[in-house]
Amino acid sequence: MPLAPPITDIEQLKPHPALARLVEWNASVVQAVKFDRDELTIWVEKGAIREVCAILRDSTDCPFNYLCDLTCVDWYPSEPRFEVVYHLLSIPKKERVRLKARLDGSSPAIESVTSVWPSANHYEREVFDLFGVRFTGHPNLQRIMMPDNWEGHPLRKDYPVEGYR
Amino acid sequence: MTQFPATVAEPGQDRTLVLNMGPQHPSTHGVLRLVLEIDGETVVRLKPEVGFLHTGIEKTCEAKFYQQVVPLTDRIDYLCPMTNNLAYCLAVEKLLGLEIPPKAQWMRVLMNELTRINSHLVWLGTHAMDLGAMTVFLYCFREREDVLRFFEMVSGQRMMTSYFRIGGLALEPPLGFFEKVKKFADRFPGNVDEYEGLLTGNPIFMMRTKGVAYLSAEDAIALGACGPTLRGSGVDMDLRRDAPYTGYENFKFNVPVRTEGDVFARYLCRVQELRESIGMVQQALAGMPEGPIKADAPKIVLPDREKMKTQMEALIYHFKIITEGFTVPAGEVYQAIESPRGEMGYYIVSDGTAKPYRVHMRGPSFANLQTLAKMCEGGLIADVVAAIGSIDVVLGDIDR
Numbered sequence: 001m002p003l004a005p006p007i008t009d010i011e012q013l014k015p016h017p018a019l020a021r022l023v024e025w026n027a028s029v030v031q032a033v034k035f036d037r038d039e040l041t042i043w044v045e046k047g048a049i050r051e052v053c054a055i056l057r058d059s060t061d062c063p064f065n066y067l068c069d070l071t072c073v074d075w076y077p078s079e080p081r082f083e084v085v086y087h088l089l090s091i092p093k094k095e096r097v098r099l100k101a102r103l104d105g106s107s108p109a110i111e112s113v114t115s116v117w118p119s120a121n122h123y124e125r126e127v128f129d130l131f132g133v134r135f136t137g138h139p140n141l142q143r144i145m146m147p148d149n150w151e152g153h154p155l156r157k158d159y160p161v162e163g164y165r
Numbered sequence: 166m167t168q169f170p171a172t173v174a175e176p177g178q179d180r181t182l183v184l185n186m187g188p189q190h191p192s193t194h195g196v197l198r199l200v201l202e203i204d205g206e207t208v209v210r211l212k213p214e215v216g217f218l219h220t221g222i223e224k225t226c227e228a229k230f231y232q233q234v235v236p237l238t239d240r241i242d243y244l245c246p247m248t249n250n251l252a253y254c255l256a257v258e259k260l261l262g263l264e265i266p267p268k269a270q271w272m273r274v275l276m277n278e279l280t281r282i283n284s285h286l287v288w289l290g291t292h293a294m295d296l297g298a299m300t301v302f303l304y305c306f307r308e309r310e311d312v313l314r315f316f317e318m319v320s321g322q323r324m325m326t327s328y329f330r331i332g333g334l335a336l337e338p339p340l341g342f343f344e345k346v347k348k349f350a351d352r353f354p355g356n357v358d359e360y361e362g363l364l365t366g367n368p369i370f371m372m373r374t375k376g377v378a379y380l381s382a383e384d385a386i387a388l389g390a391c392g393p394t395l396r397g398s399g400v401d402m403d404l405r406r407d408a409p410y411t412g413y414e415n416f417k418f419n420v421p422v423r424t425e426g427d428v429f430a431r432y433l434c435r436v437q438e439l440r441e442s443i444g445m446v447q448q449a450l451a452g453m454p455e456g457p458i459k460a461d462a463p464k465i466v467l468p469d470r471e472k473m474k475t476q477m478e479a480l481i482y483h484f485k486i487i488t489e490g491f492t493v494p495a496g497e498v499y500q501a502i503e504s505p506r507g508e509m510g511y512y513i514v515s516d517g518t519a520k521p522y523r524v525h526m527r528g529p530s531f532a533n534l535q536t537l538a539k540m541c542e543g544g545l546i547a548d549v550v551a552a553i554g555s556i557d558v559v560l561g562d563i564d565r
Contacts, residue, residue: 003262037260068389069499119532
């Protein structure tokens with residue numbers, strides 16, 4: 001089964017409920033889209049991430065009411081270095097969408113979505129711990145996996161697999 | 166680690182007391198630490214502390230070939246190794262665009278449902294033991310032993326199976342395997358009746374579980390609950406039915422949903438799931454197709470030993486896969502499946518090389534743990550034990 005080439009044209013992907021809702025609300029927050037392997041990815045403006053999540057959660061046709069997963073990818077050494085990845089699921093409509101926000105490597109920070117989904121609490125702490133991305137407005141941004149006095153953020157690409165010796 | 170709440174900094178100022186539960190507490194099923202702030206017997210605040218089992222599996226995956234990650238996935242949620250294998254294999258197969266032969270798919274469903282039975286039996290035994298019912302534990306582990314023997318038959322290992330491989334299965338099931346599973350499947354509903362006879366109508370068990378650790382449907386969704394914890398709160402969601410993978414669309418089963426949202430509701434959901442799972446095992450045995458167990462993709466799937474030792478071409482492919490791995494087209498996928506605890510998701514990013522660029526595991530226990538504070542705050546200390554048991558945490562899955 002050969003892979004179909006990804007679709008990156010916004011107009012072609014308009015029928016997807018998540019993209020339709022975002023474009024209807026404010027088309028300028030959508031930076032890019034990709035439909036690859038049956039999964040839709042939307043790159044959004046990092047400053048608008050909390051509003052985007054709230055809009056999608058409260059959408060009437062297809063409410064993306066469940067935050068499946070929140071994680072990060074480090075594209076070191078290219079810039080913007082970090083991509084924070086949100087996987088959203090609509091329980092009533094069984095639709096999924098992936099949101100991404102790009103962050104610079106110098107001082108990565110993005111607004112927390114804990115006010116939209118309280119479940120983001122632990123995920124954001126994990127990303128903060130392992131990638132060093134700060135989430136502004138998070139109620140308890142502390143390390144969760146590593147000890148408090150740990151130096152560095154292990155899942156960054158410039159952190160050696162065997163740790164610092 | 167979490168700071169102790171400020172209320173204890175100045176003694177005598179407040180009536181509450183901070184109590185440390187775990188990480189070596191027997192009812193925490195591993196190394197979970199709970200910081201409880203209590204007022205008499207009532208829990209005022211609860212903070213889970215995790216990370217004691219953190220082994221950096223996600224980082225390790227980035228340094229391995231794709232096929233070398235499979236054994237690592239066993240070690241995440243160690244009560245359902247096959248489910249982890251399946252989630253990872255499906256994600257990589259989706260990245261590759263690989264088609265899996267029907268027999269391998271049916272075997273995957275069969276083994277997955279046996280894994281669910283295995284996991285639920287451990288949960289039922291330990292949960293009942295936490296609440297004082299010792300006998301159930303012995304009964305459950307009796308049947309679990311049978312399931313572990315099936316795992317040993319197909320993979321040679323009781324717990325860390327690594328039976329599913331990218332592109333199919335590791336080995337053909339041995340002779341006599343299906344007959345033995347069939348015998349077990351015929352007998353097992355009677356065993357579930359035994360467990361239910363000990364617990365479901367038991368007044369002590371009902372007093373310990375009914376109305377305890379309540380979680381509403383809205384809270385369950387907002388806090389990210391999944392699996393039986395979500396279904397026990399009245400949200401009808403099961404990925405096996407809603408987003409079928411590996412041939413689940415060919416199976417008939419019901420999704421048990423309870424609306425009470427308490428420990429007893431979650432208990433009933435899981436016990437009913439045991440019955441549904443054994444029904445699916447029966448269906449898989451009855452309809453097991455014939456054919457190959459590996460995809461026809463010599464550059465990805467290891468050749469049979471026999472071929473590898475007699476044919477030059479197979480030997481070359483074998484050597485190439487072992488020494489260089491296989492490349493995966495660039496891209497990213499998120500593959501979610503229904504593990505015994507809920508949505509187990511693998512997010513894999515490929516940069517076109519033979520090693521994954523990023524592997525992230527969305528562990529169902531990590532999500533469910535966040536509901537614990539909501540369930541326990543305002544309840545009694547003794548009910549914390551019931552609540553932990555009812556969300557069925559596995560710490561390997563939380564800490565990774």
